Amino acid sequence: MIQDIEPHKLNNSFAHEEAEREHVVFTFKDGKILLYRDSEDNLSLPTLGKLPGPFEENRDKALYAFSVDQDPMFLILDKDMEPAGDEFTYRDLRELYNVQPKWAALAGVTASHLNHWYSExxxxxxxxxxxxxxxxxxxxxxxxxxxxxxxRISPVIMAAITDGDRLLVTRYAGRPYKGLALIAGFVEIGESLEGALRREVMEEVGLEVKNLRYFGSQPWGFSDSIISGFFVQLSGSDQVRLDRDELSEAVWLKRDEIPEQNNHISITAAMIEAFRTGKINY
Ligand SMILES: [Zn+2]
Structure with missing residues (x-):
């Protein structure tokens, strides 16, 4: 999952650090992240010394965000930073999946969460x-x-609904992500995680569930949230009543019908894979 960056470690303790030329710096515009592009079109995280504009001005604006291992990283809340030439490009956050080193996605998406919060x-x-x-x-x-x-971190629940050897998989309606999904939604005020899960399952697919079992969690800065994943068993009818505003599809797949999930970023893929490979047997 996105947070699995061992042996590296993201240290989110608050600190006062001075930005230097070699430090990574994050800046965003319209939800996109500024990345450095070399002559062979490889993308990397920009450092303060390479950033467009006068170095001293950029350094004065740089806020300490967090560290990865011993390396402090910074954030510039400047929506108007224009890339000069072809060396810089604003890209969708999901392009961080293809950026090395492997902690780039966690760091970039967490910086996006912080950027969004500071800006608001x-x-x-x-x-x-x-x-x-x-x-x-x-x-x-x-x-x-x-x-x-x-x-501010918004809690989200995710539910993998099982019925013996079958898992209910879904696809979102009207979102860029077209792969397999599970039931997910924000926890509302006054609700427990369990209550939110039962409500979301009922709203999105009209099913009753029982025997909630915690799988794990994932920081998900894309939506300023923390996702708690649960496996739950079907209770009663397996007849799906689809909320077409949220989902385009919801189908029961047997273990051997589920395609292998090659995405090593999301808890969705980790949960589907855990069921497909038999690591989860309930
Ligand atoms: Zn006040």
Whole structure:
């Protein structure tokens, strides 16, 4: 999954670090990430020294984001940074899957999450005053009313519904991702994870489920969320009633009918693969 970057480690502790030319820097525009492109069209994460524009100006804008191993990485909240020439290009976040080293996807998507949060909290949500960066923690602090805003992470549940040797797989309606999917949705206010799961399953495919078993979780900065994955068993009728706003398809596949999932990024693929290969037997 995206977070499996061993032996490397993403260290998200808050710190004060000075950006240098060799440090990786993330910047985004309209949901796309700025990447460096060499003469053979290989993409890589840009460093501060290579970034378009005057070095000193870029360094002054660079916010410490996190480290990978001992290497600090930075964020520039500048939506107007225009790439000069062919060396830089704004790309869809999913292109990070093809960028080396292997931690690039986790770092880039996590930076996107942070970028989104900082950009939405430049002003205090209580009194509307311009907010300032926290001095001692990753927060936006209001100098007027002292309101403190912390990075927001939205919980999402994912359900793999099984019925003996069969798994219910779906495809999303109206989204760029066209591969196999599972039932997923945001947890609503006042809900437990279990309650959200039962509600989403009922809304999207009209099925009753029982015996929830936790599989694992995944940070998913694409949607500013954390995904909790569960296997659940069908309870009652297997007749699917599809929510066509959310899904284009939902079908029961036997283990040997499920295609191998070559995506090593998503918890969806990890869960489907765990069922297909028999690691999960319920
Ligand atoms: Zn305020």
């Amino acid at each position: 909290h430049l002003f205090c949500g209580c009194c509307g005053s311009p907010a300032k960066l926290g001095k001692w923690e990753r927060a936006m602090v209001c100098p007027q009313c002292k309101n403190v805003q912390y990075p």
